[in-house]
Amino acid sequence: MNTKRLSAALEKALSEQMNVELYQSHVYLSYGIWASDEGYDxxxxxLFRHSLEERNHAIKFMEYILNRGGKPTVTALKxxxxxxKNLKECFDRVFKHEVENTEKIYNLVNIAFEEKDWATWNFLQWFVKEQIEEETLAMDLIDKLKIAGGNEASDESLFNLDKYLGQAPDDAELARDATSEKP
Structure with missing residues (x-):
């Protein structure tokens, strides 16, 4: 008896996204190594914590595919x-990666919608929300660096930014979560 609950096209697309998430983890790990090497521990x-979060996203895709009777495919990472060259370029790249990932998630949502695979469509809503957080977090990095002085930031500003990000929460504060008590 065939117990697969995913179309071949959706199974392939979800596997591809699992590999995208693994690549994202790879990129954040690389940027974290660069930052640490530059003295921004x-x-x-x-960035190392964010690398782990991206890996966990890949695992979510893997588990979902398996739970729907499919078999995820792991591919080589580029x-x-x-x-x-500097923190501005690093943070700009982080934002670019997140926007590109959001577009890939939206494409998956479209495929699930077109196939009327409501279980997968529902599963993907978590990632839609997550990408709002990811893009907000990336924009926050860019904004905080601008406030610190951008590429002309003083050593003291960069020291404080480095210290802050080392202790900062991994989740972004979202405007939709604001209340009158917690703006």
């Missing part, structure tokens, strides 16, 4: 981009 720690 707090920023490196922040090398991460060359090291950024």
């Amino acid at each position: 707090g920023i490196g720690n922040f 090398a991460a981009d060359k090291d950024p």
Whole structure:
């Protein structure tokens, strides 16, 4: 008896996204190594934690595919981009990666919708929400660096930014979660 509850096309697309999430983990790991090597251990720690979060996203896709009777396919990862030249380039790349990932998630949602695979469509809503957080977090990185002075930031500003990001929560504060008591 065939127990697969995913179409071949959706199974392939979900596997591809699992590999995208693994690549994202790879990229964050690479950026964290770069930041630590540059002396930004707090920023490196922040990026290492984010690398683990991206890996966990890949595991979510893997488990979902398996739970729906499919078999995920792991592919080789391409090398991460060359090291950024500075923190601005690093944070800009983080934002770019997150926007590209959001577009891939939206494509999966469209496929699930077109196939009327409501279980997969529902599963993907978690990732839609997650990408809002991811993009917000990336924009926050860019904003905090701008406030610190951007590429012309003083050593003291960069020290404080590094310290802050080393201890910062991994989740972004979202405007939709604001209340009058907690703006």
